[in-house]
Amino acid sequence: MSTDLSIDQIIAAVQHLEGSLVVAPVVGDADFPELAWGDAFFYYAPDGVLPRTVQPYGTIVTKNYPDDTASDLDPAERWRVNIHVGRGTFRELTEHDAAGRGAEAQASVTVDLAAADVVLPHPVYGAAGWIAVVNPGPRTADTVLRLLHDAHDAARARFDRRR
Numbered sequence: 001m002s003t004d005l006s007i008d009q010i011i012a013a014v015q016h017l018e019g020s021l022v023v024a025p026v027v028g029d030a031d032f033p034e035l036a037w038g039d040a041f042f043y044y045a046p047d048g049v050l051p052r053t054v055q056p057y058g059t060i061v062t063k064n065y066p067d068d069t070a071s072d073l074d075p076a077e078r079w080r081v082n083i084h085v086g087r088g089t090f091r092e093l094t095e096h097d098a099a100g101r102g103a104e105a106q107a108s109v110t111v112d113l114a115a116a117d118v119v120l121p122h123p124v125y126g127a128a129g130w131i132a133v134v135n136p137g138p139r140t141a142d143t144v145l146r147l148l149h150d151a152h153d154a155a156r157a158r159f160d161r162r163r
Contacts, residue, residue: 003141005136005144010040010060010144017149019044019159020042021042021048022040022041023040024041025038038062038063039060042059042152043056044152044155057148057154057155058081058084058151058152060080061080070123071114079135080132081133081136081144081148082132083147083148083151085130085150086154090126093131093143094120094121094126113132117133118133119132131147
């Protein structure tokens, strides 16, 4: 793939995964807080019911959240996909450990968390093994789709272990 990914393309790709549940609250959706309107949350839920005791394995956010502004998502056409990849994959993708320390010369490395089309540590949840990509494009589109598939598979495995 050599083009930008749209929010709709990512949602469609996730919806095609077996057992996937995409929750995408729209403006006025009384079942979700206003802050979540316009965003999307990806779960493994083979029964189609929103899980109440697990976190999503991926999200799309379309705006800054009160404690999450480093990606500068408030300007029009800026959004971010977030994927739980685990600590090992996180390290491979970002060259940081999940605690945010760089592999080499950590103190001298500055990460631009607002950079587009780059796999980055999630500004808030990187320590938990989450990555983020602002406006996925030609450099990251295939990686984003692969990581979402892998995260879905991992969520399914966790679901199966709990059963």
